[in-house]
Amino acid sequence: MQRQRHLVCFSVGLSVLGCRHRHVSAGRYCCCHSRGRFRAVSTRTAMLTGLSQHKPLTFVTSNEKKLAELRAILRDLVGMEVTIEARHIDLPEIQGEAEDIAREKCRYAARAIQGPALVEDTQLCYHAFGGLPGPYVKYFLRNLGPEGMEKLLAAWDDKRATAQCIFALAVDADAEPHLFTGQTLGRIVVPRGKRNFGWDPIFQPDGHEKTYAEMSEGEKNAISHRFRAASRLAEFLRNHYTTR
Numbered sequence: 001m002q003r004q005r006h007l008v009c010f011s012v013g014l015s016v017l018g019c020r021h022r023h024v025s026a027g028r029y030c031c032c033h034s035r036g037r038f039r040a041v042s043t044r045t046a047m048l049t050g051l052s053q054h055k056p057l058t059f060v061t062s063n064e065k066k067l068a069e070l071r072a073i074l075r076d077l078v079g080m081e082v083t084i085e086a087r088h089i090d091l092p093e094i095q096g097e098a099e100d101i102a103r104e105k106c107r108y109a110a111r112a113i114q115g116p117a118l119v120e121d122t123q124l125c126y127h128a129f130g131g132l133p134g135p136y137v138k139y140f141l142r143n144l145g146p147e148g149m150e151k152l153l154a155a156w157d158d159k160r161a162t163a164q165c166i167f168a169l170a171v172d173a174d175a176e177p178h179l180f181t182g183q184t185l186g187r188i189v190v191p192r193g194k195r196n197f198g199w200d201p202i203f204q205p206d207g208h209e210k211t212y213a214e215m216s217e218g219e220k221n222a223i224s225h226r227f228r229a230a231s232r233l234a235e236f237l238r239n240h241y242t243t244r
């Protein structure tokens with residue numbers, strides 16, 4: 001079947017500002033920069049993703065640091081020229097497995113937006129605790145602070161932890177979310193470094209002498225759980241929004 005080309009809005013929430021033409025193969029045209037946020041895709045792709053010119057993708061989060069990191073990762077590391085506008089909606093988070101929480105959060109966001117929605121859920125999983133606090137880390141952190149979260153492991157020799165990030169993307173209000181997961185292994189240490197983002201001061205990634213909080217933004221973003229998940233998300237976006 002011959003694919004017809006037409007313009008599809010990449011997003012308003014996640015809009016293309018410019019284009020490095022990485023997605024354009026020889027002989028094909030690119031319209032990324034013509035109107036700022038349009039690019040050519042095949043009608044088959046457009047139908048597949050469910051995204052259309054009238055349904056922009058929006059990142060829904062209450063966390064400004066997540067937003068800042070995602071923006072920097074996509075721009076600096078993954079090479080996607082994008083700008084992201086977040087919508088702050090207090091999304092209900094069910095109890096259960098991390099994947100189910102992310103999916104449900106995404107369904108809720110997509111229904112609230114009435115269109116394509118991106119959400120993210122982050123977990124910090126202590127190996128000694130069988131993965132807890134995992135998706136409930138926000139509540140542990142709020143009540144115990146980084147010091148208390150480190151002390152939780154005082155009686156355990158095993159200080160290992162996995163930082164995990166799950167992006168969930170629903171291409172339409174009623175679509176089943178796609179998940180993109182990234183993990184970074186490390187250990188829980190006595191807090192060191194800046195105190196401006198969650199549990200960063202107590203997480204020291206394997207192979208590094210610094211905690212996340214002691215690293216520069218660039219250092220953390222190059223190895224983080226969020227970077228790994230965002231790379232998979234970017235791959236999906238490229239595959240579904242690029243000129244072929």
Ligand SMILES: O=P(O)(O)OP(=O)(O)OP(=O)(O)OC[C@H]1O[C@@H](n2cnc3c(O)ncnc32)[C@H](O)[C@@H]1O
Pocket residue numbers: 060061062063066091120121122123137138139141197198199200212226
């Ligand atoms: O609105 P949402 O996107 O849900 O934002 P949130 O802050 O509620 O985030 P989560 O539900 O995913 O809870 C994760 C907790 O872990 C914290 N967190 C998330 N990513 C982190 C990172 O990269 N480093 C340190 N702390 C992080 C975050 O501040 C929360 O306290």
Ligand SMILES: [Mg+2]
Pocket residue numbers: 093138
């Ligand atoms: Mg949350």
